[in-house]
Amino acid sequence: GEDVEQSLFLSVREGDSSVINCTYTDSSSTYLYWYKQEPGAGLQLLTYIFSNMDMKQDQRLTVLLNKKDKHLSLRIADTQTGDSAIYFCAESPPVGYQKVTFGIGTKLQVIP
Amino acid sequence: GAGVSQSPSNKVTEKGKDVELRCDPISGHTALYWYRQSLGQGLEFLIYFQGNSAPDKSGLPSDRFSAERTGGSVSTLTIQRTQQEDSAVYLCASSFKTSGRYLPMYQETQYFGPGTRLLVL
Numbered sequence: 001g002e003d004v005e006q007s008l009f010l011s012v013r014e015g016d017s018s019v020i021n022c023t024y025t026d027s028s029s030t031y032l033y034w035y036k037q038e039p040g041a042g043l044q045l046l047t048y049i050f051s052n053m054d055m056k057q058d059q060r061l062t063v064l065l066n067k068k069d070k071h072l073s074l075r076i077a078d079t080q081t082g083d084s085a086i087y088f089c090a091e092s093p094p095v096g097y098q099k100v101t102f103g104i105g106t107k108l109q110v111i112p
Numbered sequence: 113g114a115g116v117s118q119s120p121s122n123k124v125t126e127k128g129k130d131v132e133l134r135c136d137p138i139s140g141h142t143a144l145y146w147y148r149q150s151l152g153q154g155l156e157f158l159i160y161f162q163g164n165s166a167p168d169k170s171g172l173p174s175d176r177f178s179a180e181r182t183g184g185s186v187s188t189l190t191i192q193r194t195q196q197e198d199s200a201v202y203l204c205a206s207s208f209k210t211s212g213r214y215l216p217m218y219q220e221t222q223y224f225g226p227g228t229r230l231l232v233l
Contacts, residue, residue, distance in 0.1 A: 004154075035224075040226075041226055042116070042118075042224035042225050042226045042227050043203065043205075043224040045221055045222075045223070048221070088154070100157075100222060101157075102147075102154050103154055104154035105154055105155075
């Protein structure tokens with residue numbers, strides 16, 4: 001079945017860039033997402049990318065997709081302490097209902 | 113409402129008791145999802161509703177788990193005879209619509225509630 005993998009933990013200094021990586025197995029994935037979960041809160045959609053795109057930029061966020069390697073990354077420029085959270089990578093297939101498969105989440109710690 | 117709401121926000125119960133968790137989706141969202149987030153684990157899909165029907169119940173861990181949705185809106189997830197391993201955060205999400213064809217992103221995106229933290233003692 002579908003599988004999404006990501007590292008568990010990332011620590012960066014405030015002001016540096018953060019890069020969170022994710023790999024997925026479903027070659028038919030059409031939508032690829034990044035969600036953010038702050039402590040005690042639900043998941044918030046940060047950004048998404050279609051599988052026919054290589055890159056998407058949205059303010060401090062840059063998503064890169066290597067479809068050949070099934071690798072997705074999220075780059076956060078000028079990381080702030082408010083960016084400390086768990087970041088989930090997720091993917092969904094192109095047809096049928098939106099059964100989204102989530103990764104385990106990467107906990108980002110921003111050191112002041 | 114403005115977003116997906118869930119109640120209660122926290123629930124502590126004794127092993128063997130039944131619990132009901134409630135989800136109020138965003139108004140107009142026809143699709144509703146339940147997930148479970150256990151400590152140190154990712155999101156585990158439990159069940160999906162399209163309207164009042166549940167075409168995919170494949171994620172329910174056992175027959176102690178059931179869910180219903182009435183009026184195409186509120187959904188209740190019921191766990192009978194709770195066990196300690198049921199302790200987790202139960203998240204609900206809703207989306208505008210699902211179908212077998214491509215839709216604009218805003219219709220496909222799942223919006224999550226804050227979750228119910230369940231602790232079974």
